Amino acid sequence: MGMGLFGKLFEKKICSICGGEIGLLGNRRLADGNLCKKCAQKLSPWFDERRESTVAQIDEQLRDRERNLEELRGFSSSREVGNGGRLMIDEAGGRFVVLEDADDDLLAVNPDLVSLAQVERVELEVEHISHEEKRMIDGKKQSYEPPRFLHYFDFWEVITTSHPWAKRIRFRLNGPSLPLHAEGIARRQPHLDAYHEVKAHIELPPAGLLTDLGLNAPVALDYRTRQELDECDRCCEMHALIRSLLDASRADHKN
Incomplete structure (x- = not known):
């Protein structure tokens, strides 16, 4: 056998x-x-x-x-959105394509041409990982007290369609993963599930934490953290733009 x-x-x-x-x-x-x-x-x-x-x-x-x-070969986009992947919309033709990598050659990849009428849902998925930052003491890596964490974020656009071969199109809005050095309170959160939760802790810490730490004002953002938050915000803005573009184009072609 x-x-x-x-x-x-x-x-x-x-x-x-x-x-x-x-x-x-x-x-x-x-x-x-x-x-x-x-x-x-x-x-x-x-x-x-x-x-x-x-x-x-x-x-x-x-x-x-x-x-x-x-x-x-005859496709021409009027709007393009995305840094990691790229959404390319032909507003006049009522269709779009998505490149998983913005640098890919369109004809080499041959992404599916999807009608705007086939779009069923547009969603944003936020993934993140956290690494504990440690310091060297007497030649050994040791945790800060309290522990500090560095967060990395990826923003994924997910377009669900009725296209027979491209039912779920998922591409990354950002390029490399976006770091977020959250100073103070937010930096001590090891497992936050989404970007908006981290941002909420940074820009407006919960009242209980403010009292416990003897603070009476939101955590001040340094320049680096502000820049990092702006990069994350741009991904959220891209998602909002994609939704509005697809919704508006679909409405135009229905009328």
Whole structure:
């Protein structure tokens, strides 16, 4: 039995789409067939249902992707938003594309052209991690008293659509992760789930904490922290702009 399973591992597999032979580690399973790496690379960059898809469905998508590439050659954006990824809107044509990396070549990636009418929801997701900052005492790293934490934030735009291949488009608004050196009270919060919570602690600490620490005013922001907050704020502003642009363009095309 062991040899039988071992033999199947090295059994030649044929791509159900192009008919080419698939290498040992090159198979991408489908619901009812196999897909080679080369054909898989032609799928939508936003498509994540390959394993549940049939050969017929993948074949349909690849034909649609060829048409998409031809349409992209004539695509012209009137508005662009994003630093990490990039949303490109053709307001007159009522459609948009998203590049996961703002520096990517449009035709090389072949992102799906999505109709504004297909947009169902636009959301902002904020991810963050916290690192405790330590100091060297007698050659050893030791915690501050009380502990200090450095926060890093990423702002992700999530567009949910009814497009058959790009149902969930998620791209980063910022470039590299944004650091936030929160001085004073906010710096001591190790597990804050979202940017607005951190900002609330920095700009207006809870009254109880003010009393406990003998303070009678909000924590003063130094220049660096103010600059870092401004960078985070710009991501929130980009999200608001994207929502307004998509909403306005959809409304124009409905009328």
